[in-house]
Amino acid sequence: MKERRKFLHFFDSEEYKEVVPESDEQKKVSPPLFQQPYPEDSPLIDLIPPNDFTIGKAPFLDLVNHRQSRRKYTSEPLTLEELSFLLWSTQGVKQVLRSGSGVKRTVPSAGAKSPLETYLVINRVTGLEPGLYRYISFSHKLLFIKRIDNAEETMGKLSFEQMFVGKAPVIFCWTAVPYRTEWRYTILSHKFIAIDLGIVCQNLYLACEAINLGTVAIGYYEQNKLDELFDLNTDEEFVVLLAPVGRYRKQKKLTEFFKYPKKEVTLVSLKKLEGKYKRKNLVEFIVKNDHLVIKIGEFEEILEPYNEIEFIGEMSARAMRFEFTKEGKPEKVVVLNAEDEEFELECAE
Ligand SMILES: Cc1cc2nc3c(=O)[nH]c(=O)nc-3n(C[C@H](O)[C@H](O)[C@H](O)COP(=O)(O)O)c2cc1C
Numbered sequence: 399m400k401e402r403r404k405f406l407h408f409f410d411s412e413e414y415k416e417v418v419p420e421s422d423e424q425k426k427v428s429p430p431l432f433q434q435p436y437p438e439d440s441p442l443i444d445l446i447p448p449n450d451f452t453i454g455k456a457p458f459l460d461l462v463n464h465r466q467s468r469r470k471y472t473s474e475p476l477t478l479e480e481l482s483f484l485l486w487s488t489q490g491v492k493q494v495l496r497s498g499s500g501v502k503r504t505v506p507s508a509g510a511k512s513p514l515e516t517y518l519v520i521n522r523v524t525g526l527e528p529g530l531y532r533y534i535s536f537s538h539k540l541l542f543i544k545r546i547d548n549a550e551e552t553m554g555k556l557s558f559e560q561m562f563v564g565k566a567p568v569i570f571c572w573t574a575v576p577y578r579t580e581w582r583y584t585i586l587s588h589k590f591i592a593i594d595l596g597i598v599c600q601n602l603y604l605a606c607e608a609i610n611l612g613t614v615a616i617g618y619y620e621q622n623k624l625d626e627l628f629d630l631n632t633d634e635e636f637v638v639l640l641a642p643v644g645r646y647r648k649q650k651k652l653t654e655f656f657k658y659p660k661k662e663v664t665l666v667s668l669k670k671l672e673g674k675y676k677r678k679n680l681v682e683f684i685v686k687n688d689h690l691v692i693k694i695g696e697f698e699e700i701l702e703p704y705n706e707i708e709f710i711g712e713m714s715a716r717a718m719r720f721e722f723t724k725e726g727k728p729e730k731v732v733v734l735n736a737e738d739e740e741f742e743l744e745c746a747e
Contacts, residue, residue: 405589423499423582430578432494432501433536434515434635442539443526445482448490454483456608465603468612469562469714469736471644475522476567480609482538484643487605488570488598489516491535499582503535505597508590513578514598515635517628519546519553522567530628546627556627557640558618560714562736566642570602570613573630574638595638602641612646615639650738652706652717660704671720673728675743683731692718 409417423429486504489512493502500510507513516533518540520526530543546552554564563569572595579587579594599615606613617639624637653659668685675681682693689700692707701707705718719732731743 408586408589418586419584421582421584422580427581429497429499430575430581432512432578433534434532434575436532436534436541440541442534442537442541443531445485445538445540446479447482447538448486451479451483451486453479454487454605454608461604461607465607467603467614468606468644468646469614469642470647470649470738471562471566471612471642472647473522473565474567474645475524476611476643476645477524478526480611481518481523481568483609484568484570484602484605484611485516485533485535486538488601489514489533489535490538494536501536505594505601507594507597508579508587509582511579511582511590512594513575513587513591514595514638515573515575517543517571517573517637519549519569519571520567521549521564521569543629552627553642556620556624557616558620560616560618560736562714563616563640563642565737566644568643570641570643571624571628571637572598572639572641573628573635575635577634591638599639599641602643606643610645611643613641613643615641647738649716650734652704652734655717655734655740656704656719670722670726671728674746675731676746677741677743680746681731681743 488505490504491501492504495501495510501512502510503512516535518531518533519529520531521528526540527542527545528549529545532541532543534541550564552564553569554561557563574591574595576587576591579591583590602613619637619640621637625632628637630636668688668690671683671690672685673683675683679694684691684693690703690705692699692701699707701718705720707715707717714736715733716736716738717734719734720728721730721732723729729745733741733743735741
């Protein structure tokens with residue numbers, strides 16, 4: 399673990415000279431391509447140009463204040479303008495540097511190397527066939543790559559069973575092409591690439607907020623299976639983050655789910671909640687240092703007294719409600735998932 403932390407370090411100048419190797423740029427190797435190539439004769443789909451956007455004029459402070467992760471989407475399609483707006487906001491190209499050594503975009507990137515590509519799994523966008531696409535940022539167009547069988551279920555499963563991901567009208571899938579940054583920054587590149595990715599994702603959050611769409615960063619995904627689905631040459635390029643996007647539905651108020659107000663809930667009766675339950679996996683509730691802890695395999699998380707939670711996978715949940723028999727024994731736990739569906743965990747004993 400400690401070894402991996404070092405990835406976040408930079409160096410003092412003395413150490414820098416010793417450990418950072420000569421770069422390909424210094425060795426006069428030609429710069430890499432800053433956009434993945436595609437067959438010359440591929441038909442490209444026009445997007446709405448940024449000068450023609452009629453949406454996205456919300457005040458900045460409102461966006462910052464309202465931004466939150468949103469995981470529950472309506473089945474309504476996105477419009478082409480909305481998709482164009484999101485692509486422009488996250489990776490729009492403003493200038494290709496004349497030296498050929500980088501690209502200026504709507505987002506900053508270490509050395510203007512912009513080592514990311516944007517793939518889209520499109521389920522519902524007005525006027526577009528469902529399937530896998532890539533944003534051709536240099537000309538602000540879309541490249542259709544292929545159809546994906548059963549895309550909704552496939553993408554949910556490939557997100558560690560976070561099924562809400564697959565249900566979004568569009569899923570942004572960013573890949574990294576590390577050599578673009580490595581060409582100049584060698585071993586310094588990987589921290590920079592991660593920062594570049596975070597910035598792009600935050601722009602997606604804010605751009606969505608500006609046009610009343612919702613998104614959430616998805617760090618849990620099946621790396622090899624998704625790389626394979628996208629036919630990536632993983633020596634060069636691989637998936638690094640997903641983000642489903644859709645028109646969001648208001649989530650249920652938790653007071654409706656719990657059926658009692660938040661202020662009535664205290665830690666006093668914690669011991670009563672201890673127990674083993676089952677759905678696909680064994681789920682244990684234990685009391686540790688005056689906290690109620692949920693345990694699924696190696697995974698543990700402290701629950702708030704009101705049992706508001708947030709974890710991923712098959713148990714993707716917003717909250718849990720404990721129900722008891724007349725004799726006061728724990729009978730079942732009702733889980734409210736990210737899409738406001740309720741499901742029950744039965745007592746395992
Ligand atoms: C790098 C990263 C990875 C994340 N991965 C997931 C994920 O796999 N599933 C999920 O439901 N939320 C995921 N999230 C969303 C966080 O849970 C969320 O941002 C956090 O709980 C704060 O909530 P907020 O965004 O509503 O303020 C991720 C966020 C980031 C930045």
